[in-house]
Amino acid sequence: xxxxxxxxxxxxxxxxxxxxxxxxxxxxxxxxxxxxxxxxxxxxxxxxxxxxxxxxxxxxxxxxxxxxxxxxxxxxxxxxxxxxxxxxxxxxxxxxxxxxxxxxxxxxxxxxxxxxxxxxxxxxxxxxxxxxxxxxxxxxxxxxxxxxxxxxxxxxxxxxxxxxxxxxxxxxxxxxxxxxxxxxxxxxxxxxxxxxxxxxxxxxxxxxxxxxxxxxxxxxxxxxxxxxxxxxxxxxxxxxxxxxxxxxxxxxxxxxxxxxxxxxxxxxxxxxxxxxxxxxxxxxxxxxxxxxxxxxxxxxxxxxxxxxxxxxxxxxxxxxxxxxxxx
Numbered sequence: 001x002x003x004x005x006x007x008x009x010x011x012x013x014x015x016x017x018x019x020x021x022x023x024x025x026x027x028x029x030x031x032x033x034x035x036x037x038x039x040x041x042x043x044x045x046x047x048x049x050x051x052x053x054x055x056x057x058x059x060x061x062x063x064x065x066x067x068x069x070x071x072x073x074x075x076x077x078x079x080x081x082x083x084x085x086x087x088x089x090x091x092x093x094x095x096x097x098x099x100x101x102x103x104x105x106x107x108x109x110x111x112x113x114x115x116x117x118x119x120x121x122x123x124x125x126x127x128x129x130x131x132x133x134x135x136x137x138x139x140x141x142x143x144x145x146x147x148x149x150x151x152x153x154x155x156x157x158x159x160x161x162x163x164x165x166x167x168x169x170x171x172x173x174x175x176x177x178x179x180x181x182x183x184x185x186x187x188x189x190x191x192x193x194x195x196x197x198x199x200x201x202x203x204x205x206x207x208x209x210x211x212x213x214x215x216x217x218x219x220x221x222x223x224x225x226x227x228x229x230x231x232x233x234x235x236x237x238x239x240x241x242x243x244x245x246x247x248x249x250x251x252x253x254x255x256x257x258x259x260x261x262x263x264x265x266x267x268x269x270x271x272x273x274x275x276x277x278x279x280x281x282x283x284x285x286x287x288x289x290x291x292x293x294x295x296x297x298x299x300x301x302x303x304x305x306x307x308x309x310x311x312x313x314x315x316x317x318x319x320x321x322x323x324x325x326x327x
Contacts, residue, residue, distance in 0.1 A: 017057040020109050023120040025144040032142065032149050033057070038106040039122045039140050041066035041171055044149055046326050051256050053172040053286040062282065064170045067106040068153060070138050071126060072309070073168030074231065074268060074296035076100040077201050079131075081300035083164050090131035097199050102170070104132060110140070119143040134163035136312075148257075148325025155319075157312035164309045166294040167320055168264070172272060172286030173256045176249025180271060180284040184255075186220035186246045187269060189232030193295060193306070200229060202297045202306050208232070220246065223287075229270045231296050233307075237262070245269065245289045246327050255327035260291035263320035265307075267291050291322045 020036030030046040040061055043054040055062055079090045079100040090100035110122035121141040128135050135158045143150045153167045175183040192215050194204045208216040214226055218236075235243040241262040248255030260267070270288035277283050298309040310318055 018060050019055070019057055021112065022057055023112075023115050023122075023142075025118055025120065025142065025149075027118050027144040027146070030144055030149070032144050034120055034122070034142050035061070035066075036109050036112070036122060037061060038064075038067035038108070039110040039124070040068065040106075041142070041149075041151075041169070044171075044324060049176070049254065050174045051324060051326065053174055053282075064102050064106055065172055067102070067170045068110075068140050068151075069102045069168045069170055069290075070105040070124070070153065070155065070165075071132060071134075071136060072103045072164070072166040072299050073170075073290060073292045073294070074102065075200065076299045077297050077303070081164075082302050083299065084162065084301075088131055088133075099199075100131075103167075104129070105138065106170075113139065118145065128159070134159040134161065136163065136165070138167075148323045150321060150323045152319060152321040154317055155312065156317040157314055160314050162314070163312045164299055165312050165318060166292065166298065166309050167318075168268070168290045168292040169322060170288060170290055171258075171324065172288050173247055173258065173324075174286050175247040175256055176252035176254040178249045178251050180287060181222070181224055182249065182251065183223050183287070184220045184248045184250055185217045185223050185269075185287070187217040187232055187267070188236035188243060188245075189218070189267070190234035190236075191232070193231040193233070195230065195296075200296070202231075202295070202303070204305060205233070220248070223271065227271055227273050229268075229273070231266050231268045231292065233266050233295065235265065235267065243267070243291075247287055247289075248327060257325050257327040258289045258291065258322060259325070260322035261320065263318070264291035264293050264322065266293075266295050268296070291320075293318075293320050 033043040094101035113121035244259040268290040274283040297306040
């Protein structure tokens with residue numbers, strides 16, 4: 001039998017970085033790189049400093065670093081949810097806690113729609129599965145400009161039945177060269193979701209000032225040893241309806257601002273704690289700030305205390321956006 005070498009298409013795939021196709025954006029002193037796997041923000045730099053924790057192009061993306069989360073952000077508790085009176089089950093992508101984490105699009109390769117050097121648009125056709133039996137078309141656009149790096153996510157329901165839907169980004173922000181403990185954090189939120197310590201299953205909502213106030217960052221203060229992996233809501237917004245989380249490195253005089261619109265009434269903040277406490281493995285390497293269109297657990301209509309999820313009727317669309325910028 002004649003042995004044949006790889007096809008040209010196969011050769012191209014073998015040479016493609018593990019994080020997918022790379023799209024570099026530039027504007028002034030700022031640059032960003034978007035990787036097609038998960039429509040992920042792989043790098044964002046300005047004035048020769050990282051604003052997010054980067055990763056190499058040929059690496060398998062570390063967890064969900066920089067990924068676009070669709071059709072739900074955060075956790076479906078126990079991988080089970082009820083929608084329209086029907087209970088469905090999802091694969092457990094967070095088996096150590098027993099949850100379905102961060103949607104279905106984070107490990108898919110998104111296809112290019114267009115790119116021009118300062119912006120790139122990527123598209124994902126999300127086909128029905130047993131756990132999520134709806135067809136969605138999702139398009140995201142990253143644009144780098146004078147106001148920072150903006151991302152917009154638009155979903156269209158191509159199915160003939162209503163679909164539950166949510167989205168969020170997952171960048172790990174870097175305030176400066178100092179350790180995370182020294183960074184100052186401001187989260188303009190009045191309430192926070194309470195969770196079980198190990199499973200992070202939601203158990204209620206409380207004012208941020210209740211108890212010892214450990215999760216109260218309404219006034220900017222040092223993160224210190226506080227461990228955060230919580231969703232905040234009741235956000236203070238400016239006259240445009242924009243809310244912002246700001247982190248700064250007081251010693252270096254640098255920082256990052258994440259701002260988002262009213263489509264995101266929640267924000268998850270996570271100090272990236274690892275059980276090992278090993279800095280070399282990424283323990284507290286950056287601060288995840290994730291504006292979310294819905295709360296953890298919101299896919300399940302039986303969990304009324306977490307608030308509603310967006311429901312897309314057939315043909316309906318939904319758009320949410322956020323911006324990262326130096327502070």
